[in-house]
Each structure stands twice: as C-alpha cells, then as structure tokens.
Amino acid sequence: MDKPSPSLLFAPATRQKLLAFASLLALMVFFSAASPNFLQADNLVSILQATAVNGVLAIACTFVIVSAGIDLSVGTLMTFCAVMAGVFLTQWGLPLWAGVAAAIGFGALCGAVSGLLIAKLKVPPFIATLGMMMLLKGLSLVISGTKPIYFNDTPGFSAISQDSLIGELLPALPIPNAVLILFVVALAAAVALNKSLLGRYAFALGSNEEAVRLSGVNVDLWKVAVYSVSGGICGIAGLLIASRLNSAQPALGQGYELDAIAAVVIGGTSLSGGTGTILGTIIGAFIMSVLTNGLRIMSVAQEWQTVVTGVIIILAVYTDILRRRRA
C-alpha cells in the first residue's frame, strides 16, 4: 500500500521508462564499440546540440498527445516563430527580449488557434493541425519574402543557442546553452504535466473526455490551453534553431513534426492519450539523435539511416505493446 511518492521526472510509470533508457544505453555501448570516434567529447556535445530542437518540439507534442490529440503543425510553427523573431529583431530593430517574446507569444497564439478549431469548431485534431501546418508554412514564406532573415544586427541572438553558460562556470564542460534550455524546458514541462492543473486536465482529457465534461470542467478552455502551451514551447524551439543557424530559414520545418511525434512515441507515450512522461520523451529524442549520429559515424549511407530509424520506431512501439500485454 505505502509506495514512495513518485519523484518529479519519474512519475508515473517508471518501469516503462527504464526500458527506453536501457535501449539508449545499449545503443551508446554499441556505437562506442563500433567506432572510436563516438565517445569523443566533441561528438557527445554535438549529439546533445542536435537533440535540443527535436527534444523541445517533442516536449510540446507530449502535452497534446497525452490529451489524446495530435499536432502536425509543430515543425512549421517553429519556423513561423523564428521568422516572427526575425521580423521583430532584424526588420523592426527591436531589442532581444522583444524577439524572444514574439517567438513564444506567436507560438502560443497559433497553438490557441489550433485549440479553438478543435474545441469550438470540432475539427478533428489531425485535420486542424494539418491545415495549420500548411497555413503556417505559407505564411512564413510570405512574411519573409521567401528569403532567410539573418540576425547579424542582433549580436546577442546567436548566444541563445551557441554560447555556454555552463562552460563559463565549468570550463571542462562546454555544453552549449541550447542543451541547457532543453533541460530547463523539460524540467518545467515535467512539473507542469505532473503537478499543475493543466497537466492534470491533459491526462484527464486523454483518459475520458466525456467524464471530464460531466464533472463540470470547462473542457474547451483546457483543450485550448493545452495547444497554446504546446505552441509556446514550439516558439522556444524556433528560437533555438534560428539562433543556431543565426537566421530564420522560412523553407525549413516540415518533417520536424514527425521526428517529434516519433520521439514521443519511442518514449512510451500512447497516441490514444492518458499516459506519458516528459522523461520518456527526452529519452526518445536522444535515442533518435544517437542513432542518427552513430550511423553517420559508422559511415552508413543517409538513406539507410532513415530506414533504420523507421525500424526502431516500429520496434519501440511493439515492445511497448508486448509489455502492456504481459502486465
């Protein structure tokens, strides 16, 4: 009866995460044995760096998927937020904080639009966010005039992702800020998902929406809130990618949503809603980037890397099904 109360990141299904974590370790051991270059500090930092954007997007998706929704627009929304940051900073010359606020604010706004389409107009989430995906892709191209927007006039912008606060304190650990931001976002998201009202209603909606409605909860409001928070987090991803490239690339973004959803699913979150953890999602994101990085180091051709990633996704979900069947 008296089990210890689950700690923040490990709630609620620890065993499930252990499996994903074990797979991640196994992959790392395998690649270390296969290539001496894998365990080099430079390479590990580049894996961390490469995980940042997909990891943050996957966190955004986790909220939506836990509530039994789906968001196909996270990739192009990320780009749209980057473009809006470019408009604020480069075209209008506003200070850095305004650009950051613009990215997150427009992200939340677009998320709210998706949420309203789904909650109020009853458009199925798949279709609503598919529409938003294309709409935002087009808007990004229109607003930027189909050309990249560079942030050369805002020197602090590239520091968001590239500098290393940790490295300043501990010179031996030159971990870029992008990774720090990923972990801060993950921690905040884990608190929000497990401890906050928003997270509670996300799980409740994913588990049994009708029951939530009959309990007198404003279901529409919380759906919009879930998509808005997800959108705001996509804004953070937009800042990270724009900062890394020192530019907003309007043609980028499509395809990122599938990587993000894959990371969520590998991390053990069910697409039918009601279960899921941020820790699992982060592990899922790392499995994907370790795989890409390791296969590249082993000089596996790009096209085969994609094949392997596909197989891994199917295997991950299948092991999860097996585990459930046994339980």
Add this chain to the structure above:
Amino acid sequence: MSAQPVVEMRGIGKSFNGVRALGDCRFELLPGEVHALMGENGAGKSTMMKLLAGIYPMDAGEILLAGQPVQLGSPRAAQQQGIAIIHQELNLMNHLSAAQNIFIGREPRSGFGLLVDEAALNRQAAQIFERMNLALDPRTPVGRLTVAKQQMVEIAKALSFESRVLIMDEPTAALNTTETAELFRIIRQLKAQGVGIVYISHKMDELQQIADRVTVMRDGQTIGTVPAAGTPMDTIITMMVGRRLADAPAAPPDTSRNPVVLQVQGLRRGKAVRDVSFTLRRGEILGFAGLMGAGRTEVARAVFGADAIEAGEIRVRGEPVKIRSPKDAVAHGIGYLSEDRKQFGLATGLDVETNVALASMRRFTGAGGLLDEAALRRAAQGYVARLSIKTPSVHQQVRLLSGGNQQKIVIAKWLLRDCDILFFDEPTRGIDIGAKSEIYKLLDELAAQGKAIVMISSELPEVLRMSHRILVMCEGRVTGELPAREATQEKIMQLATQR
C-alpha cells in the same frame, strides 16, 4: 414521511429533434428516501434524470429543490445544488487515481493556484472513504479497480459535493451478490444521513430490498407511484409494460438422450479456468451459473479460441478438434455472443445488413471479389423477419436500435454463419423486460430447432427459467451440476460460494 420533498419535478416535457421523449411527467423525492424509477428501455427514465442532473435542458415544466424553483442549466449547476448522478456507464478517467477522479475540476491548489496539492487531495479522498467505511488507497489508478470499487469512487465523488440527491442508473448491473450487498450497505448509510436517492434498475428483486417507493414510467409518461413494500411485482410489471406477461416457464424438454455435440475435458487457463469439463447436447440449454469472476466467461472464451488454453481437450460431435482462434471455432460451428455487445459483438456504426453478414461475407462474394448486394439484403431481411428485429430497414445503423434488437442482430449473425453451438454470455444484460421475454422465447425456439446453447447469466431467476441443466462455477472450477427441476436459487448460491 411528511417531510418536504427535496426534489419535485412537475409537468416535465422534452423532445429531441421533434421526437417527444417526455410529456407531462412528474417525480418526487423525499430526503432519506430510496425512490426506484422503473420502466422499459426508452420509457424516459434516463432522460428524466438527465434533466434533473442538468445534462439536458428542459422544454417544459419546473423543478423545485426543497420547495424553491431552480434552473439547472449545466452539470456543474446541478452539482452546486447538491444533485449528483452516477451513470450506468461509469464516467471515470481510468489513468487517473481515485482521489484525482473524485476532485476533478475542484483540485485543492498550491503554488499560487497553479499547482495541484496532491497531499491534500489524497487526504480529503481518504476522509471520504473513511466516512464510507471503505478500504481503498486513494492513489490507486481507477483503471485497476473492479467495477464495484469504481462505482464506490463515483459515490465518493458524489459525497464530496455534499450531495442531497444521488441518482444511480442501474448501479448493480455489473456487480456480484457480495458487491451488491456492499453497495446496499452504503446506500442505507447515505439514506440515514438524509440523502435522497433515485434508484434506476431493471432488477425487480432489488426493489423489495432497498426501495421505499417505486415510480413507473412508460412511453415518456409517469404511470404512477406506489410503495415498494406490499405492492406485488406483477402489479409493477403490468404498470411497466401496460399488459400482463405470459412468462410461465414450461417444463423443460428431456434432452438427456440427445447426441452430445460438444465435449470439453480438463480445460485449463491460469487461475480463471481450472480443470473444467462439461458436455453439451443437441437441443439443450445449459446454464452456467456463478458469481462474477467465477470463470464462466473465461471458459466460453477459451472454447471459442479467443484466449489460448494451457490444457484440455475439446470434441465437437465426437471428433477431437484444435481451436486456436475464433476462426477455428466458427469453422466448427461454434458461435459466441459476448456480454459486451458494443465492444465485441457489433460494428455499431454500420447498418443491420452488414452486421448480420459480418461473419459470412465470403458467402456473398461473387466473381471478381464484388459483393452480391441483393443476396446480402435478402439474407438480412430474412433474419429481420424471422427474429422479429424491429428496424425501419436493413440499412439502419445498428447503434440507433434498442439493446434487445442489437442482441438479436448478433444472434442472426451466428445463425447465418450456420453455427449450431452457441455461447450466450449475459444475453439480457441491459435489456428491458419486454425484450427480455422475447430473447427467452427465441432461445427456447433455437433449442427446439436443435441448436445447442450454453447460457451464462448472473441473474438466478433467468438461469432457472431458461436452463435444461445448470452448471455452477466458483473460482475457476465446476462446483456442481443440477438438473433444472431440482435447482433452486439456494442450491445454486451454495455451490457458487463454495470455497
């Protein structure tokens, strides 16, 4: 009982899309009273109570709470007035804990109102459970609880609102005898605290045990209110159906010399099925009695190939057969009608014709893989007529039909597939009395035509009324076999509770 009624509903009217569901209905509930609301499916009981719970808006009439007229525009408004409803299909979030379910929408907060105070949540839930004398860890995910415990969580939720009116829609439909007793204990406790309870049920025998008064509805109208004690059941049934039921059980036919069509020997599957053996003869109705969880459904599923077996031999018409999947079972003429029609038996979004033909599609497939739609329609129409399925046409969506007619469609599906060994798992669950007697008649006819039938039922009167022979199970074992004419409720219960 001259107290002021806690609820008075007068002149209530309600239509859906122009179809009248309720007309000039009334209902009254006293504090500390258990008031049973009876009527066939579609009589308007649930609609009436959904109006009281604020789920539907009213078209006409008024609701008075403790003498004051009120407007109940939403479930939340009704909750705030102290009215709670427990739906037949429990409305819980299975992934969330008991405590989280109870306080959904009203979580105690911390951290500037942004965070949920989990400790306070669990403490408050534990207090409610304590008040109910219920041993339950508030942190348990609801999905892991039994249906009975889940219902207790719903009741706890209702109590947490300080409810003065509690509406329960068929609360015992999925409970066994022990669990029902526990539920009645809680109901009596609430009654003593002055809570008014509306009790919707199809089970007549429960009325005498728990209800003070009975209100009967029929065709969207209130027929009358009578005291539960001293009113003969026949009177209530007549009020419900508007006519007397000719339901006298005939002497069961002697089937003891008919050829054995199914022989099961030493069937095992984990703890649910331990060494079960039985035979089934042509033209026989074999009743499977026992408490819920005794392993009856598991036996049926194992024979049907839906679950893998660990050991055991199955012979169909004398031949040993290997059944590894439902496909094998159907090929040997075995059909299974699941207790949960919506989940396992029917594609409710599709029409009658498709559902009837679901197991026999191949037969209606002509050259080039195209369906012979004319033959399909003829076959479906044939069964609609033969089983008197009430539907406007064979193209009607199955979800729009009543439970009794849905059940008949599942039967039609297996008959069309030429199954002559049929497992009926709780064939009358959730079906009203009129449709029940039709299903009984149909089972009698099928047996008379030579079909062999296993009927699993948790309602003892039903087992006694229908079976030619009764097999009793307890904890995965067969604990006894009774010929129909020697069986009584007491004998069955004794065997069903043998440890």
